[in-house]
Amino acid sequence: MASINPLSGAQSQQSPLETLLAAYRAQQERPLQALRERQQLLQSQRNLLSSLRNTLQELLARAVDVAQRGTNPFAARKVESSSPDIATASADSSAILGSVTLFVERLARADVLASNRLSRTAPFGITGTRSFQLTANGTTVTVSVTFDGSETTEQALRRIAAAINSTADVGATATVVQDTPSTVRLTLIAKQTGSPAAITFDDPEGLLATLGWTPALFADPANRTVMTDSSAGYQLSAVEQLNAQVVLNGISLVRPTNTFDDALPGVRLTLLRAQRSGDPPVTLTTTVDTDKVANYITTLLNAYNDALKALNSALSKEFKGDGWTRALLLQLRAIVSEQLGSGSLRSLSDIGITIGKDGTLTLSAKDRLQQQLQNDPSQVAQLLGANGGFADRLRTLLEEMTASNGGLGARMRMTDERIRNLSTRIRQLQQRIDQQVEAYRREYLKLQQLYSMAQSQLGLLGNFASPSSGIPLVSP
Known part of the structure; x- marks a missing residue:
């Protein structure tokens, strides 16, 4: 009869052992x-x-x-122009509500000076370094140009233009213009508009005189020499013509630029086109910029609504039934149901803000906001931003809550500590299980080894006892 081996196959196949160990590991x-x-x-x-x-x-x-920003964001103004192709305007919170009339008589222009018409290929005929002083934009600079005597007139003009343009702080830009196939002219244009930027020069060495530029051109600022198709001169006769001129509410105003920052309190005028005699004046109307204020308020409301949604989502998922999260949600919702600020407006509904069933806020009555902004924007500011206002109460609650030592920070630290403790427990328990599994594996292998030795000894004894061994069997 064949002997039964309780560990048969273990030496050649480990799956029974691993199956047992896996079952033990799963249970543990x-x-x-x-x-x-x-x-x-x-x-x-x-x-x-x-x-x-x-x-x-x-x-x-x-x-x-x-x-922190006070009244200014709630006193936003805008200016509408009846002819935005002629003039536009912007306004800050100090602008006065109402309308003005504007007639644009002249735009500000940059001064332009042109040389005589000169032959392109004619020898220029100057050798060595020549210097002159150029004044534009109220700044005088010295320009030096070196010639080797071989230059044509066009080459010489280009050297002069390059020298001017490369001089630091120069107030004009020089350009060589080929006005006909055989002639060229040197032009200067001031970098800024208005009479303060007018171009003049001092030419003690006579270089500019060869171009037709002499002091006689600008001897009389009110009657400068005007350029022609072939002769040197300025584009405009009178320096004053470089300035912008408007009639604002019947009053004539002159400025060196096409932007008027000081004509009306808090209003910046931008001129785009001059008008003709007989054209109707432009009407500029300053009103409350309700859309800008509404967008500013809506940004705060959206952030508030996002906070409510985040808390409600947390209470429906990971923090379901959590008292701390619900308390914070109730604190946020309680703010909007209380009297706010210290002015005549005490409720968000006074400026058109409604509260939804879920507590979210919506600016649903913009006309009510517009009326309050027209009456007194400071009252809107008090309701939202002043001491005891909506934003102020939010700040008080959230500064304490989100501070590193506040409620939210403490909750996060407590959660971090619990995660660390669990990680330690998991690691320790896993180590114990792994150690126990290895201990059982070693014990099994040891038993397997002992069993193999016993089998070998039993086989040896069987050989001694068999008839073929020649050893006589002893009768009992």
Whole structure:
């Protein structure tokens, strides 16, 4: 009868052993799996807390901005032009509401000076270095040009232009213009508009005189020499013609640029085109920029709504039933139901903000906001940003909540500590299980070795006892 080997096949195949060990490991790791699931939940909560902190910090930043900027954002103004192709305007919070009339008589222009018409290929005939002083934009610079005597007139003009343009702080730009196939002219144009930027020069060495530029051109600022198709001169006769001129509410105004910053309080005028005699004046109307204020307020409301949605989402998922999260949500919602500020406006509904069933805020009545802004923007500012206002109360709550030592920070640190503790427990339990499995494996292999030795000894004894061995059997 064949003997039964309880460990048969173990020496050539380890799957029975591994099956037993895997079953043991699975049974031992059931508590470990529960710990891992708990760790995953805590990590999800930690990620959610981090996201919630970012959302609350964004709301805090918006609230701080509203609380610190005072009345200005709520006193935004805009200016509408009846002829935006002629003149436009912008306004700040100091602009006075109402309309003015504007007639653009002349735009500001940059001064232009041109040389005589000169033959392109004619020898220029000057050798050595020549210098002159050029004044434009109220700044005088010295320009030096070196000639070797071989230059044509066109080459010489290009050297002069290059020398002017490369001089530091020069107030004009020089250009060589080929006005006909055989002739060229040197032109200067001031870098700024208006009479203060007018171009003059001092030519003690006579270089510019060869171009037709002499002091006689600008001897009388009111009657300068005007260029022709062939002779040197300025584009405009009178220096005063370089300035912009308008009639504002019947008053004549002159400025060196096409932007008027000081004509009306808080208003910047930009001139685009001169008008002709008989054209109707442009009407500029300054009104409350309700859209700009509404966008400013909506940015705060959106940040508030995002915070509510984040808290509600947390309560429906990872923080379901969590008292701390619900308390924070209720604190945020309570702010909008209280009296706010210290002015005549005490509720968000006074400026057209409605509260939805879920607590979110919407600026749904812009006309009500516009009316309050026209009446007194400072009251809107008090309701939202002043001491005790909506943004101020949000700031007070959120600064404490999002501070490193605040409630949210403490909650995050506590969660981090719990995650670390669970990680330690998981690691230690895993090590114990791994060690026990290895201990069983070693014990099994040891038993296997002992069994193999016993089998060998039993076989040896059997050989001694067989008839073919020649050893007589002893009768009992």
